[in-house]
Amino acid sequence: MKLKVIVPIISDIFDQDAVTEIKQFVHPSTSIDVCHLDYGPESIECEYDEALCVPNFLEKAREAELEGYDGIISNCFADPGVKAARELLNIPVVGPGEASMLNAALLAHSFSIISVLPNVVAMLENNAKELGLSEKLASIRSANLPVLEVSDKAKLKESLFREMKLAIEEDKAHALILGCTGMLEVAQDLQAELKHLGYDLPVISPLVAAAKMLESLIAMNVKQSKLTYMNPPMKIRA
Amino acid sequence: MKLKVIVPIISDIFDQDAVTEIKQFVHPSTSIDVCHLDYGPESIECEYDEALCVPNFLEKAREAELEGYDGIISNCFADPGVKAARELLNIPVVGPGEASMLNAALLAHSFSIISVLPNVVAMLENNAKELGLSEKLASIRSANLPVLEVSDKAKLKESLFREMKLAIEEDKAHALILGCTGMLEVAQDLQAELKHLGYDLPVISPLVAAAKMLESLIAMNVKQSKLTYMNPPMKIRA
Amino acid sequence: MKLKVIVPIISDIFDQDAVTEIKQFVHPSTSIDVCHLDYGPESIECEYDEALCVPNFLEKAREAELEGYDGIISNCFADPGVKAARELLNIPVVGPGEASMLNAALLAHSFSIISVLPNVVAMLENNAKELGLSEKLASIRSANLPVLEVSDKAKLKESLFREMKLAIEEDKAHALILGCTGMLEVAQDLQAELKHLGYDLPVISPLVAAAKMLESLIAMNVKQSKLTYMNPPMKIRA
Amino acid sequence: MKLKVIVPIISDIFDQDAVTEIKQFVHPSTSIDVCHLDYGPESIECEYDEALCVPNFLEKAREAELEGYDGIISNCFADPGVKAARELLNIPVVGPGEASMLNAALLAHSFSIISVLPNVVAMLENNAKELGLSEKLASIRSANLPVLEVSDKAKLKESLFREMKLAIEEDKAHALILGCTGMLEVAQDLQAELKHLGYDLPVISPLVAAAKMLESLIAMNVKQSKLTYMNPPMKIRA
């Protein structure tokens, strides 16, 4: 099984770490390739960035299908381009945000998302609403770290841990989701530390959730519904 | 008051008619300018088209603000780029879909949208959900006309009328919205014909609704909330 | 265009100020006339007051239609008599509460209403629910000022400002609505002061929102749906 | 226990039958008195009628409390004046619409209301929404009988039976509510006839549901919350 992870930004900083993170959780026989964009934003932190990353993401997604990949991940928590790619392609396309919210809905009565900046809160709440999971969304909190600073793991874990405690104690979150696919290598540690504190709840890494969901869909031989995501009509697109 | 209507497609076919339609309903002192895209899709009939039109739409929107326009309309019923433009700009940005649904929610207990193709139904239902108006959305029906064929007014009116009757009689719609901003010059006639049939209900032209809403917002000196639509962080966007 | 503002109380204290407020925002060619009730409550601060003001409001509304007005505003945030008047009349009828909530839903992800007394909170939450906008209603706060004391502008602004800060900081409101149509002359100042504080969000004056909405509906030649608001059957009404 | 049934219309046609209907179901020791209005509409079939009946209904309700009644029923399915009366009084006030919907929600997964005329559908859907039971409301159908014709029991039963079958077979109703408190003496027969047809479901008479609910509230020594229905502020009400 060959999965293609498209990092919808022009920087390569997440490419290698994304593969490393995923490889720890998928089956050895699952191959993971990664790429980033040729043009678009340096990171995704608002609706504007999301809008700018989609066109090249869709080109990369189409290439990946032609190259024979079995499925595609849009490697950003806001799931940019996922809906459009589902129209364009006949292989499953998964977003980390939707995959992790669906896992959280199964595992807990409520969940919170710890995101990067406040700029994305409304956008993510709308994504939860479209998915139908608003009722289970306890809160979206911000670690107040720009995407490009999440690589400082110590600082990242500290801010995430602080907000996670607040999400549990003040917002009644029963499960936690990392709200940025750049927040790598920390989910399992945070889950362990919270358990040590007496909070035995799942901490979900969105990229991993997307990869596992995609593996499952491919294994089950199902893909997006073409009644929801109809093939785009032929026309000039300059 | 100067409004800029951006038709988010590369064709100019709607430019003149859009201005003509709006001018019948806005105040004489309101000036309307229109433009279309330099690159993007020929028409918008799916998520894919919407994704492709946004980058150049945002450039045109930013130019318009610099040129001193007081407000902007994204001239497509799916409201492409509206959220991103609200982050980018400090003048109000309005979408025809949201404007017409909000008007319909005021005027009636329920409303239906008569759109072009079935491809857009899920996308528009999601827009209604984000706006909070799903409960009032009786149905979305398709006239089964591609956007580029709506200029045949006779054919357009015939298909709209057929679907409008069904929306009223089968879906319990109490108000009707034209689901494409290319459906020009027909709303008032259809409203009159339906009234003649005993159905005295509003038929809303989305472009007109957007223009009037925008005129009002500018007159009231309010714009999008910068707590929802925060200014995009500085970064490289290639 | 001739609009009739009916202040649904027996006092004339708001008559002149209401006209003054509206005239700053509507088009010069729009004429505004105002009247108050012959019998009913001195002010509206609960369901009981609302019930008592409706019968004479409806008589005044019917007179206004006969006198050739193009549209009617029920000048109270609770929108008393609006639904019944829509059945009775064939010109558009608008309530300030619904008009301002619909504007806020367009401009922001969430909004709060700052009302007069706690007595009206449940009533207003029900209005938001009927309109379909509960999901976007962050909170309803009370300035704890009786309606008849809102004319003390300094005191009014101070209490509104205090509650608005709390609505933003504690309830996550992204837009603000003045919850009483007697709160005149202060919306723009409060919007400026909050912006100065770093909160660049819309502050909506409900009476102005209603007037602009009504102007738009009349210009668009649409009115309430007679499928929702059917003409009342003939009968004895003593 | 003394209950006062206020028929919020100026006609006495329902007075005696209402008492007769209730007496079959309440406890022998419960005394029922009835009255109708001095001024108001001849029947209630729209928002306009509802608005006109409330002021005198509230006067009658206040008198009833002073005369020592233990609770009050507003004898119309639309529950006119119930909220305002709850503010005004310190004895429980119950509406037949809310009481029957709450019973239906307990007994079945979904319910339909068979009302008189289409004019009231939106009003009743809003009542269900305020009560929080929209999800369980399968449909509201009209028997297309004016209120003043429901006394023809044969005709009434025939139209109700026809719509009830449709509600079960087309709208998936699992319980049925008579949508007018003038539909007396027929609920039990219709329940038996439907059971004979293989549809063993409850058919609820709203007036009876209100009387039993009121008996229970009084026995339990609870009344409306004064945090929701605060006492009206003192003021001039001319």
Add this chain to the structure above:
Amino acid sequence: MKLKVIVPIISDIFDQDAVTEIKQFVHPSTSIDVCHLDYGPESIECEYDEALCVPNFLEKAREAELEGYDGIISNCFADPGVKAARELLNIPVVGPGEASMLNAALLAHSFSIISVLPNVVAMLENNAKELGLSEKLASIRSANLPVLEVSDKAKLKESLFREMKLAIEEDKAHALILGCTGMLEVAQDLQAELKHLGYDLPVISPLVAAAKMLESLIAMNVKQSKLTYMNPPMKIRA
């Protein structure tokens, strides 16, 4: 009228007190019998306990119908076995949780439940959701008393009072429900004490609410819908 109260635990500690509590509120002619389980849990404080109590509860319920009882109460706030018993029986079955939430929805704009332990919160929130009343559920708080300690009335009242004040002041509850049917003899006192504090709101005893609801249903000659609760198919059940 003969009601059977089944206490779905193996202990008899609540048997007598349950009857005593009910007898104060039902009509003298209503006879109440009580029984507890032969096998199952000692108390119900989680999904696991609920699961274990149902099989014997259903046997007891079936016996009760054969013995000629007119209706049945499952004497636990979580309403264990109520749905299954409704399938099995042709007499009405009522749960204290649903009965009290429906009463609260009638009497107030919002309500809170004060339960025993945090273990049951998600379970009770799901019950409210199934009933359709989530919107009115302000909060579920825990008195942090195990079920088997609620017999210490002084301690019980103290913890309930503390949480009730918080529910009113922090969660905006307008009505209060005791979240355990073992919390006997205290509802009326707590209602009086809260009123003395200025909070004039209903405090509902769930067992009493269930008994009164059941009395009403029997008097009205209605029972659960057999379209929702179909008779179980014949099969081997070992």
Add this chain to the structure above:
Amino acid sequence: MKLKVIVPIISDIFDQDAVTEIKQFVHPSTSIDVCHLDYGPESIECEYDEALCVPNFLEKAREAELEGYDGIISNCFADPGVKAARELLNIPVVGPGEASMLNAALLAHSFSIISVLPNVVAMLENNAKELGLSEKLASIRSANLPVLEVSDKAKLKESLFREMKLAIEEDKAHALILGCTGMLEVAQDLQAELKHLGYDLPVISPLVAAAKMLESLIAMNVKQSKLTYMNPPMKIRA
């Protein structure tokens, strides 16, 4: 990875086929063991059957954890005992109903479930409501086959195909879920046949969806939240 599938009925008819079905989709290294109940119902077709199967299911689940299994599936679409087992165990527990609905929510805008008998419809709608996915549930249809007759594959496929076409064409389903875990070996064929008809949408086998979801959760090292599913308090459970 060792998964235990517990068929919560006393018959062994599904044991072997369940393993066969799963083995086609899970990874070769995943071992699947299956068992059925010692006491309980012969099949699950109503709330009553569900109630009877849970106690022994929970005993089997606890044994499985002690025997070192990594996760557990309750092999019935109604997910019996899943919540209670999550309290009891520290390994993940998954239900086929929830797993397939979550997959469908990812792949399509709406989904329908084709179940066995009408008896289960309300129960399954409640499960969807608890999961938060009611908005996406287009319909639940019944193939009108008792569980013990689903082994006749030809008959099964014919009835499923008929209802699936209706779900797509009348209920607007964009994805389809088999509503019984006994409906084995047919999902892929039905998906192919519907695609051949022009309906390119996913047909989800609930048992397979559960197995893949469980494999993913175990690989991700997450389990149910112990804040939602707290460990049951110690007590006598006879």
